[in-house]
Amino acid sequence: MSTQAPAALEPHLATTVAALARTLYPHDALGDQVYARVPAKIAEAVREDPAQARMVSEGVADLDGRGEKPFAERSADERLADAKAIAGSDFFELVRSTAVVEVYSDTATWRALGYEGPSFAKGGYLRRGFDDLDWLTDLPQEA
Amino acid sequence: MPRFDFDQDGVVVVVGSGAGGGTLATDLCRAGVRTVVLEAGGHHQPGEFIDDEWPSFNQLAWLDERTTSGSWRVAQDFPGLPAWTCKTVGGTTVHWAGCCPRFKDWELRIRSVHGPIDGASLLDWPITLADLEPYYDKAEDRMGVTRTNGVPPLPANNNFKVMGNGATRAGYQDVSTGRMAINSVARDGRPATIQDGFNFQGDRQRAHWSTLTAELPKAEATGNLDLRPQSHAFRIAHNGGGKVTGVHYFDADGNERVQKARAVCVACNAIETARLLLLSESPQHPDGLANSSGEVGRNYMRHLTGSVYAEFEQPVRMYRGETMAGIVTDEARNDPDRGFVGGYYMQLLALGVPFLAAFLDPGAWGPEFAAKMDAYERTAGMWLVGEDMPQASNRVTLNRDVTDQYGLPVPNVHFDDHENDVAMREHAYAAGESVYEAVDAVNTHRVTPYPSTHNLGTCRMSADPAEGVVDVFGRAHDVPNLFVSDGSVFTTGAAANPTLTIVALATRQAEHIVDEMKAGAL
Numbered sequence: 001m002s003t004q005a006p007a008a009l010e011p012h013l014a015t016t017v018a019a020l021a022r023t024l025y026p027h028d029a030l031g032d033q034v035y036a037r038v039p040a041k042i043a044e045a046v047r048e049d050p051a052q053a054r055m056v057s058e059g060v061a062d063l064d065g066r067g068e069k070p071f072a073e074r075s076a077d078e079r080l081a082d083a084k085a086i087a088g089s090d091f092f093e094l095v096r097s098t099a100v101v102e103v104y105s106d107t108a109t110w111r112a113l114g115y116e117g118p119s120f121a122k123g124g125y126l127r128r129g130f131d132d133l134d135w136l137t138d139l140p141q142e143a
Numbered sequence: 144m145p146r147f148d149f150d151q152d153g154v155v156v157v158v159g160s161g162a163g164g165g166t167l168a169t170d171l172c173r174a175g176v177r178t179v180v181l182e183a184g185g186h187h188q189p190g191e192f193i194d195d196e197w198p199s200f201n202q203l204a205w206l207d208e209r210t211t212s213g214s215w216r217v218a219q220d221f222p223g224l225p226a227w228t229c230k231t232v233g234g235t236t237v238h239w240a241g242c243c244p245r246f247k248d249w250e251l252r253i254r255s256v257h258g259p260i261d262g263a264s265l266l267d268w269p270i271t272l273a274d275l276e277p278y279y280d281k282a283e284d285r286m287g288v289t290r291t292n293g294v295p296p297l298p299a300n301n302n303f304k305v306m307g308n309g310a311t312r313a314g315y316q317d318v319s320t321g322r323m324a325i326n327s328v329a330r331d332g333r334p335a336t337i338q339d340g341f342n343f344q345g346d347r348q349r350a351h352w353s354t355l356t357a358e359l360p361k362a363e364a365t366g367n368l369d370l371r372p373q374s375h376a377f378r379i380a381h382n383g384g385g386k387v388t389g390v391h392y393f394d395a396d397g398n399e400r401v402q403k404a405r406a407v408c409v410a411c412n413a414i415e416t417a418r419l420l421l422l423s424e425s426p427q428h429p430d431g432l433a434n435s436s437g438e439v440g441r442n443y444m445r446h447l448t449g450s451v452y453a454e455f456e457q458p459v460r461m462y463r464g465e466t467m468a469g470i471v472t473d474e475a476r477n478d479p480d481r482g483f484v485g486g487y488y489m490q491l492l493a494l495g496v497p498f499l500a501a502f503l504d505p506g507a508w509g510p511e512f513a514a515k516m517d518a519y520e521r522t523a524g525m526w527l528v529g530e531d532m533p534q535a536s537n538r539v540t541l542n543r544d545v546t547d548q549y550g551l552p553v554p555n556v557h558f559d560d561h562e563n564d565v566a567m568r569e570h571a572y573a574a575g576e577s578v579y580e581a582v583d584a585v586n587t588h589r590v591t592p593y594p595s596t597h598n599l600g601t602c603r604m605s606a607d608p609a610e611g612v613v614d615v616f617g618r619a620h621d622v623p624n625l626f627v628s629d630g631s632v633f634t635t636g637a638a639a640n641p642t643l644t645i646v647a648l649a650t651r652q653a654e655h656i657v658d659e660m661k662a663g664a665l
Contacts, residue, residue, distance in 0.1 A: 024508040025500075027517065080509065096508055104500035104516070105197055114520025115462060115496040118194035120347045124337025125300075130464035133301040135457045136308045136582060139318070 007047055009056070012070075014039035016060045019072035020092075021099040023079040029112040030103070037102040038095065045098075052094070059091025147179055147369045152403035154179050154369070155656070156390045157410060158376045158419065161234020162645040163629035164410030165354025165362075170653030172367035176660065179369045179402055180359075181392050183411075184230035186372040187237075189356060192345030196497040199344035203238055205230040209414070210542050213558040216591050220505035225556035226445075226595040228412045232372050233355025235412060235596070236642065240342040240467035241324040241351050242490055243288045243643040245279050248272040249477050250485070250530065250637035256477065257484045262561055263532040264442050268634040269606035269615045278647035286324040286352040286646065287331055295327045296320050300338065300464030302493050305455070305523040305582060310471045310489070312581035313574075321470035321490070324352035324642075331357060340493070342466035374400075377551055379407055379423040379432055379625070387432075387625045393549055406656065406665055410628035410649075413443065413598035417539040417631065418554040420602065420612075433602075433619035438612050440539040442603050444636040445558065445595035447487055447529035449568050451575030452503065453584035454518040461493035461523050474574060475529075475638045483566040486638045487529025489575055494524065502593050515588065523579065527571040528597070529638045532561035539601050597641050602631035616655040617648065624665055628652055 008014060014036070021038040022030075046053040063071040066082045074082070086092045103109055110117050119125050147154050157168045160182040171178045184205075193199040204227060211218035211225045218225075228235045249256050251272055254265040283291040290296050297320045299307060310318045326335045336350040349356045362368040373395035380389045380401065389403040409416050417440040423432035431439050469491030476486050494502065496519055503515060515522075542555040560568075576587045605611025608620035617632050619625040628649050630641045637644075659665035 025516075026510055026513045083509075096506075100500050100508070101197060101497070104497045105195070110496050113496055113516060114458070114460070116460075117462075117495065118339075118341065119463075120194055120337075120339045120341075124339035124348070125463040126336070126338040128463075129460065130300045130338040131298060131304070133304045133457075133459060136304050139299055139304065139307045139311065 007043060009039045009043045013056060013060050015072045016063060016070070017042060017056070017095055019079065020063065020083060020095050021103060023076070023083045024096055024099050025103045026076065027109070027112060030109060034103055034106045034108050037106060038099045041098050041102050042094065055091050055094070059086070059089070062086065144363055145366060145369055147177060149401060150403055152388070153177060153405050154402070155406045155408065156181060156402055156404040157408045157628065158390060159234055159410035159412065159629065160232050160354055160359065160370070161229070161410060161412065161629065162236050162354065162642045163649045164408065165233060165236065165358045166646050166649040167408055167410065167628045167653050168368065169354070169358040169362040170650060171656065172362040172365040174653070174657040175367065176657065177367050178362070179371065179404070181374040181376050181390060181402070182232050182370065182372050183375040184232060184372065186232040187345070189345060189347050189349050192347050194341040194344055194347065196344065196495050203229045203231050203345060208545060208547050208553045210545055210553060210555045211557070212555060213537070215558040215560065217594055218558070221594050224594045226414055226598050227593060228596065228598065232359065232370065233353045236353040237345050237355055238343045239642055241465070242467050242470065242640040243283065243286065243322040243324050244470070244472070244475070244488065244639040246272065246275065246637045246639055246644055247475070250635065253485065253635050257479070260484065260532065260563065262534060263563070264535045265533060266603065266605055266610055266634050269604055275644070275647055278651045279643065281650050282643055282646040286357070286643070287326055288643070289321070289323045289325070289327050291322060294330065297323055297325060297327045297336070297465055297468045300468060301459055302461035302464070302491055302523050303469035305459055306469050306471070306489070306491055306525050306578060309578035309582040313577045315471050315473045317472040319470060320468045323465065323468055325465055325468070326350045333357065336465060338464040340462050340464060340466055375549065376411070376419055377422055377549060379419065381423070381425065381427070381432065381622065383427065385427070385622060387622055406624040406626065408626040408628045412629055413601040413631040414539050414554050414556060416627060416629055417601035418541065421541050422551060433612055433621045433625055435621050436609055436612060438603060438610065440601050441535045442533035442600040443537045443539055443556065443558065443598070444531050444533055444600040444633065446597040446636055447527060447531050447564055447567050447571065448592040449527040449572060450492055450524060450590035451527070451572060451579065452522050452524045452588045452590060453579035454586040455521045455523065455584060458520050459523045460520060462495055466493050467491045467526070471578070474571070481570055483563045483570065485530030485563070485567065487527055487567055487571050488638055489571070489578065490526045490528060492524045492526035503588065503590060505591070525575050525578070527568070527575060528640060529567050529571060530636050531564045533600055533635060534559070534561055597630070597636070599630040599633040599636050599641060602627045603634045604632045605634065617652045626652060626656070
């Protein structure tokens with residue numbers, strides 16, 4: 001049996017899901033490639049689940065129907081209002097629960113938020129600042 | 144490693160290889176007892192551990208299906224994940240952070256100290272601190288606990304500088320990097336910490352004590368250990384004479400096996416220990432093995448828990464260094480004037496970006512949430528861990544409507560906070576905030592309890608067989624060659640992180656089992 005790469009979501013669905021992900025976890029410093037992880041992950045989940053796939057299509061159509069422009073082309077404020085309107089729906093929860101893992105697992109996000117992550121291969125933080133905080137005094141070391 | 148025959152009924156079978164089972168098995172092997180350890184998880188080595196929170200979680204966590212009920216928020220946010228424990232050789236010692244406070248004298252007899260408390264199924268432990276102290280001494284030595292036996296303290300990391308300065312300015316007296324089972328200097332063949340964090344993801348460098356790296360290799364060296372990973376116990380066999388005779392389990396290939404045994408010691412962490420006894424029901428034990436009291440699965444405790452995170456103007460970088468190397472002990476005292484009985488600790492805590500996003504306010508989203516994450520580098524954190532009240536209705540039961548990958552009923556974990564728990568948590572949140580406000584926090588956040596890491600009480604120790612499941616040595620009241628060897632035996636939970644006490648009790652139990660064998664009584 002050959003292993004296929006998971007089919008991607010149809011481009012408009014992917015763009016809209018990514019825009020919803022950015023609406024839910026908005027960080028100006030993050031590029032679109034971080035949010036693109038969300039439709040990619042959802043594509044894996046819905047690939048062999050027609051009911052889920054339909055839920056995503058319908059969820060996107062619902063979002064698009066909430067304004068004149070497609071959801072992904074609306075202002076941040078408009079997208080936020082639309083997201084609030086669908087909060088709690090199965091589609092919303094699928095995107096939210098996927099996004100909170102995918103967005104914050106990306107090393108680009110880590111860099112943007114100042115998280116350096118693993119250090120074992122670099123000898124830990126022992127000589128790389130584990131105690132370099134200098135805006136408070138050092139405490140006496142009790143026995 | 145030897146492989147003992149399935150029919151060799153002279154072996155002791157230990158189910159579980161964590162703090163209780165791994166320690167007990169090691170002591171039995173060293174005393175010359177042939178021991179089979181059945182571990183449901185695989186045998187991951189430190190070099191395989193992943194310093195990335197979600198992939199590590201998927202590698203190490205116990206993810207078999209479970210259900211939840213009750214009013215605790217975990218049941219809404221993480222309905223299939225009541226507890227965050229491990230399924231791997233070494234059990235939950237693989238992901239523990241190493242905090243080693245001892246129980247205090249009064250914490251072992253809180254029923255006598257306070258009298259009955261409405262809604263709480265309080266009972267005194269049938270042992271005293273004096274009974275435990277020699278075993279605490281041994282446990283601290285074998286685990287290399289800092290500030291004991293001449294082991295130097297861990298140095299203060301950035302996150303501790305914030306909590307420690309804040310606590311001191313807020314008037315707290317006993318503030319330190321704590322007693323930690325993490326090597327501050329090379330000891331017992333393991334290196335000193337390089338402050339590489341990821342305490343909850345296994346420890347690649349082996350500076351932490353775990354049964355995986357510090358105990359089971361010693362057991363193996365005796366030639367008496369038969370460690371069987373990927374071996375999922377599901378039934379303890381017993382005979383008409385009232386004794387257990389062996390353990391049924393599924394091996395790595397899903398084949399059902401039966402290992403005969405002279406004695407069986409159950410150490411699967413409190414949820415699975417109760418489940419295994421309940422699954423072992425029979426005509427002689429219609430409500431589950433060793434459950435004539437009806438107490439198996441009841442009195443489930445998970446500690447108070449809660450966290451406070453605080454944002455500052457300047458960088459903290461809480462993730463650098465040992466995750467929980469810091470403690471404030473002043474509130475771990477018996478002072479009902481605070482509006483609750485029992486005490487709590489403030490302990491250092493850091494999460495990486497992935498887990499802070501998941502746990503800071505589960506389900507939250509939007510610009511305000513993102514702003515909290517934007518402050519990650521300037522955020523400090525602490526965990527609040529205190530005694531919660533045992534309640535008969537907080538309970539592990541078999542959910543016969545839902546089955547696992549083996550077709551077995553999954554455990555349901557029901558939990559409601561007691562009003563004492565709520566009062567203590569409010570006090571602890573306020574105390575944590577005061578600590579951070581004393582060093583000019585810009586914002587503080589109260590964080591709801593995570594899925595339980597301290598799972599206790601489901602086979603509690605009691606003097607009276609009608610009130611609990613096991614005796615002072617963890618031997619089942621109903622079954623003379625059945626032992627419980629993990630935190631399930633805790634009569635009450637105290638404020639202390641449980642691992643040190645589990646190790647002390649397992650050490651004591653091993654001595655007892657060996658003595659009983661020598662005396663021909665087992």
